Amino acid sequence: MRQSPQAALRNGGGETPSPRPRIQAHTPPHHPHHFHSTVSVQKLRRFNTLILVFRFAAFCSAAAAFVFMLVNPRGPDSPRWYDFDAFRFVLAANAIVAVYSLFEMGASVWEISSGVTLLPEIVQVWFDFGHDQVFAYLLLSADSAGTELARTMKGTDRCTSNNAFCVQTDISIALGFAGFLFLGLSSLLSGFRVVCFIINGSRFHI
């Protein structure tokens, strides 16, 4: 099950007729074995690179949103983010997503460079997909609540007397929504990986 692409490539590229591995039991017989393997490995690498790009974008957005919210209090009379539950929620959700994206980027780089997944393959694909979904819901919920609080504050004298705080909060929330977008795209791709895994018994494409 956990055959690495390099191993498959070596297998397929060799001159001796090796026994057909179990993961390709459904390959039609008119496809030569080495052709299938090479294309699979190439496609898988391109696919993993695309996931890595989305993860990187999600990490940048969430980390920037976290920092923007954290460094918010400027003057001694400025409101603080930790006085508002919704902004604390935004900060926490962005921190969680940033840490998760960083871990996933590491796992993705590991997989691209070494050819095997960090966790066992079945755990990895379900772990990725499940956490993508849950954290996307979490981040969306936090950002919606933060948006509503920011909009409510617009009308009060907190924003008229201290506009910098409100502007920076808005930027942080907007970055959080960008992070949600990239996380949702990663979730689509990791869902596709789960389907591929269920069909083939491996991460390789059909």
Next chain:
Amino acid sequence: MRQSPQAALRNGGGETPSPRPRIQAHTPPHHPHHFHSTVSVQKLRRFNTLILVFRFAAFCSAAAAFVFMLVNPRGPDSPRWYDFDAFRFVLAANAIVAVYSLFEMGASVWEISSGVTLLPEIVQVWFDFGHDQVFAYLLLSADSAGTELARTMKGTDRCTSNNAFCVQTDISIALGFAGFLFLGLSSLLSGFRVVCFIINGSRFHI
């Protein structure tokens, strides 16, 4: 592709050896054909009934949330839901989910009773899954924003002078969250249907 379960049942139950249909090309040869079909039809019916239950629960929750928010203004001096953007968002999202769930319940009942899907099969499974996902995000976002506004209002004199409005708003939002939960469960099941469809080329189980 769009073979109905009844047709498959008649096919399989017949005495004449019919040609094996294309959708069951991967069935192992030691499974008799009629056995596979009967089990498939039974499983599919149980699965569809489970989806129908979740849809019904989502419809009830969303419709109740809609009604609770709509009938909210009681006295002449009470605040109105349409003065607050977040509550309008909650109302609209719950209305959309209620209408969608009603349509999906109709489609589900149609499928259980007649054995064929309302739309062409491939359109139906992707339509269900896509809309479940999008509307779940929509409802969660609306309810998060509504929660935040309701919490903000708790501190002001709007709620102290007119507590009924705030309580009824809270109930509406809580019902919205219940609707989100059931919609998420439907989304899991319709996602499973999509995977089954991709694997088998039909809605039947593996």
